[in-house]
Amino acid sequence: MPAFSLDPERAAWRAELRALAAERLRPLAEKGEPGHVNRPLVAELGHLGLLDRLFTSGALDLCLMRESLAHACTEAETALALQGLGAHPVHAHGTPAQRARWLPAVRTGGAIAAFALTEPGAGSDAAALALSATPDGTARWRLSGSKCWISNAPEADFYTVFARTAPGAGARGVTAFLVPADRPGLAGTALDMLSPHPIGALEFDAVPVTADDLLGEPGRGFGVAMGTLDLFRPSVGAFAVGMAQAALDATIAHTARREAFGGPLSAQQTVAHQVAEMALRTEAARLMVYAAATAYDEGAPDVPLRAAMAKLLATETAQYVVDRAVQLHGARALRRGHPLEHLYREVRAPRIYEGASEIQRGIIARELYRAGAPRTAGEAP
Structure with a gap:
């Protein structure tokens, strides 16, 4: 399938997901308590079969799910994405026993997963992890x-x-573990963040783990982390595209009906040109996201480059589009409860997590120079 288009089945599925998000998921999201896991919402994602598709579909379908849910319900989108991010290493690298224990519950929304990579001194520099795993006897x-x-x-x-x-081994000295939340010595604290879902800190006080808790091989954990991020980075871009499209749709509707200076705002050239620019950037970001996801599904060698480009362009685009939408709506868009007020808060974080924009630029430059020629992704040598 060409990277620049969707087949009719996928296009219809995207529309169906948008409707489900508005009709089934948004009401559950509105009942949730900010800063806490909305378990009924996660369970409904499982009931609809969307959590199962995290593990049975490719990167493009993951992007379509995240984009579609984000258009109507960012809370549902984030709940789905976090289940995938936390559980994908189990799906891809776990033992049969680990998969049997956790993945069925993740698929139904009965178990909540989390991806614990970032540390106080190791955010963008993931290879600088300091959480230590000290040997404690054979395979412990x-x-x-x-x-x-x-x-x-x-x-x-x-x-x-x-x-x-x-x-002292850098990226080659990191190992991935599956750690149940009730493991002795593990404690967590909630952080007061600008986020509808919980974000917290974890303290590990000599938490015991064994060979049965390994995800992959010892010393190969950095590859587990980066492989997971290569899959999810384009879909962070899809999340951003969904928000940008929601802001664009709201702006088109508002400027078409809002009267000012003797006619609708859309009749003002300065307004119409801004809306055109918003649409242009949104569609460009969407195409790059779809191209990166298709490259991942096809096993292309330039996935890290495409994934970084997609996340960077889409998240920066969404920030621009939502900001323009707020400007064109005026003060009403900043009132608590307005959809754009919600998007204005939500759109900022994706430029930081799973690799900040500055890190994506570094990845892009590294991959271009590694290829040995200053050509763009997909261009023939």
């Missing part, structure tokens, strides 16, 4: 240290945790 370790800015913490049921098993 003790985890000691901290994680912070962890989505779904401290309310998750299990965590994919990245810890240092080889001091």
